[in-house]
Amino acid sequence: MAEQPPRRPRTLGDARTEAEAAFKKVTAKVAVAPPKQTAVPGVKEQVTLRIDQDVLEFFQEGGPGWQDRINEALRKAAGK
Secondary structure: OOOOOOOOOOOOOOHHHHHHHHHHHHHOOOOOOOOOOOOOOOOOOOOOOOOOHHHHHHHHOOOOOHHHHHHHHHHHHOOO
């Protein structure tokens, strides 16, 4: 008796479903993380930030430039 090649295990579904699954497997694109952008010195980015009212009032009491003072406090806290 001649040896037969091993049978491919059957999956649930018809031939079309199997072909589509095989096609998707080899053509699926792997999600690539976007390249990390380098920070440009002196360029500021607009963000929305929620802070407590008393903290906001503390920085605003100093008059104009309160956003710069908050930025400097955050920079100091970040060790920069």
